[in-house]
Amino acid sequence: MNPYLAYVPLDKATRLLNHGPTVLVSARHAGMSNVMAAAWCCALDFTPPKLTIVLDKSARTRTLVERSGRLVIQVPTAGQLKMTHALGNVSLKDDPEKLAHCGATLFELAGQDLPFVEGCAAWLVCKVISEPHNEQVYDLFIAEVVAAWADSRVFHDGHWLFEEADPAMRSLHHVAGGHFYAIGDALKVRGVMTD
């Protein structure tokens, strides 16, 4: 277990996603776990925190989400670049050993029957809010965040600390194919109070 795993209060959970990182989506149903990468995930509301996530009909992870109604959204790091890209390009249908071959290791959290990916910067446990029209027409899922954790070396007191942490912990931001960016320098507007 990562000794830096720290609970994030729900009223700060959207801050894990506001800066637009590429995410990993994991889910479990009937003993089967899977993880995929997704660039199209976005915060939707503050309290209770909600998010949107686009899950293609061909994705095996989507089937697990549909059957269980639950998922984990994770913020992978620059150090997980190769793994993140592989998780977005290999299907469990083609490779039953997908997770191992992509280099993803799962861990468990007490009380959560869900697969969490080791080494990420943040983890958000979500419950799907059923919206069949959005899901069928747009592949768009709406989910409520019911618990969240972050690695306290890179997210603390409601703020990311990318400028202080190991550069390998920076979030990933996908463009296309194998082309990503890491998040960069902090910019602060002077004279603005920030809690």
Added chain:
Amino acid sequence: MNPYLAYVPLDKATRLLNHGPTVLVSARHAGMSNVMAAAWCCALDFTPPKLTIVLDKSARTRTLVERSGRLVIQVPTAGQLKMTHALGNVSLKDDPEKLAHCGATLFELAGQDLPFVEGCAAWLVCKVISEPHNEQVYDLFIAEVVAAWADSRVFHDGHWLFEEADPAMRSLHHVAGGHFYAIGDALKVRGVMTD
């Protein structure tokens, strides 16, 4: 007119948003124009390109979007930090001179009766796809991108060039309050073909 303004083919338009930048939303109705900042904007589909954008019921820009059915999503730059923050925190209701006071200058594009913000890195003209349930319950709007442009110094041939361009042209990624990040270093997965 910005001499670097270049048309982006629609099948590459989502690449302007894949990396999760904070955006500016502008709209016009009956001669009134407004611009707001929004962190919750996300690509939704490739062809035709679609996106989601969260517009709070209190936002005057939302009213303009609802009445005209059209909007521009813009990718502001690190050099526009102060302006972007101000556009997200000042309402046209409180300050009829909001745009001037925030430092935003608008320009026109032929054939588009829409307000475009000068100095951004990219501009996406969108048409709202009416989804009253999402709009009312979640403040979530779905829109189709019908035309897109980018500044060719920072986006070319379907890819961002942040690593080569002036650092002041990097995209902004909001966390909370006056705390943002600029996009950072390019990361490329080796051996992956990218078009």
